[in-house]
Amino acid sequence: MKDTLVKPRSRGRMRLLIGTACAAALVVSGMVIAPSAHAEADRTLSQNSTGTHNGYYYSFWKDSGNASMTLRENGRYSSRWDGSTNNWVGGKGWATGTRRTVSYSGSYQPNGNSYLALYGWTRNQLIEYYVVENFGTYNPSSGATRMGSVTTDGSVYDIYRSQRVNAPSIDGTRTFYQYWSVRQQKRTGGTITTANHFDAWARAGMQLGSNHSYQVMATEGYRSSGSSDINVWEGGGNPGPSPTSSPGNPGQGNCTAVLSAGQQFGDRFNLNVSVQNVSNWTVTLTLNGSQWIQNSWNASVSGTSGTVTARPNGSGNTFGVTIMANGNWTWPTVTCRT
Structure with missing residues (x-):
């Protein structure tokens, strides 16, 4: 994964583009989930940046205006943006995506066009994917092709696919598909069984690539204003210490x-x-x-x-x-x- 930031693609609807551009089930055959001792101070970002903080990967990007994201303890971040911002997006998660169980909690208060989603990319088929948990005045899958639905984690999610042609991606200007799961009952907190979405997409003929890039719980605002305060962690239950994963x-x-x-x-x-x-x-x-x-x-x-x-x-x-x-x-x- 590159450490450089990618400019936003032009669009008629709001788009997620982060940094270098969800009863839970976790399959473990020797996976180690171990605590990691981190005590980094809070850090507020107002310029484009990616990296790690308290054991979590983060990404912050904006094209203009007053938007900021504060990195806090463990997987928590808070954000604020106003009407001067054209487009911004940021969040915390993991540098490598997988079929992990993702839990999150917090507050999300959009005024206008915005959404809260688990977001990631794959390579070796270049795919951009979203599990949309909440959104403001605009459904981000509008204009996409409906491919079915999946019921998981207490709600029906509508499944969509769209295609970007010669558009910016984590690998430069490319043509690629976007996969969407959009929750019918909006929420700001709960567990996302990511594997259920991956499997439902596959049943609909929407195969992810074999090489996963990052996977983050992101807030985005597009020509709107609002705030969020989100804490993300792996597994179910309450958040524990910052987790790291390594092969067992x-x-x-x-x-x-x-x-x-x-x-x-x-x-x-x-x-x-x-x-x-x-x-x-x-x-x-x-x-x-x-x-x-x-x-x-x-x-x-x-x-x-x-x-x-x-x-x-x-x-x-x-x-x-x-x-x-x-x-x-x-x-x-x-x-x-x-």
């Missing part, structure tokens, strides 16, 4: 564990674990910090803290655990072996 030890054979978020309470959260491809399995959960297992069901679970092992008990290949957070809401590392 792969599972043996085709054994794969699939995590999904269950209920959350003030001091604990439930996780569901589904084991795929095998029936004789051992799943290892590595808890974070002072977390411990309060309860489990549909598996024989050994241990309560640190490294916990689960095996079948005749109840099938899906089991659950209740984890006492003790202030750490990061999901455990999960591996699976036969």
Whole structure:
């Protein structure tokens, strides 16, 4: 991914263009979600910039006017823009997109043409994609071709495809498709099961590229005014410390564990674990910090803290655990072996 900023494409409708230009499910076969100790001070941006802050990738871009974005703790940012701004967009997220579960919360107050979306790019088919959670007076998919719908995370999302011809992209001037999922029931907070959108797009013949560029929770304003204060993190539940991801030890054979978020309470959260491809399995959960297992069901679970092992008990290949957070809401590392 380039570190240079791309000028906006001319358009008749509002467009997202950031920097170098969503019960949650996360497939893990040895994925490590580990806390990262960052304590960078708040930083306010009013000039075009990309980089990292408190463990998250960020991008800020504008073409004119008074727009600014303040980078805050963990995945939080706040923004403000007024009517002098032609077009601006910014947000926090990850330098590389994937089928992650994205959660976010905060406030979003647009006056006019604006929207809030999970936004990213792929290469090796160049695709620009959006999961639009909220918008102001203009639906950003207007004029696009409707390709179907998907029901996920408590709402129907309408699926659209549009094409840009000889337009600016993360790889210069190119012709490429844009994929859209636009939520019918607007919201400013919740969980986006990104994989459900990727799969629905694929069923509609809309294949993403094999090489993912960035993926951010972005606010945009186009000839409008407004403000936002958004916090984004990976996984379900409450945000924990700034997360980073790195490869872990792969599972043996085709054994794969699939995590999904269950209920959350003030001091604990439930996780569901589904084991795929095998029936004789051992799943290892590595808890974070002072977390411990309060309860489990549909598996024989050994241990309560640190490294916990689960095996079948005749109840099938899906089991659950209740984890006492003790202030750490990061999901455990999960591996699976036969």
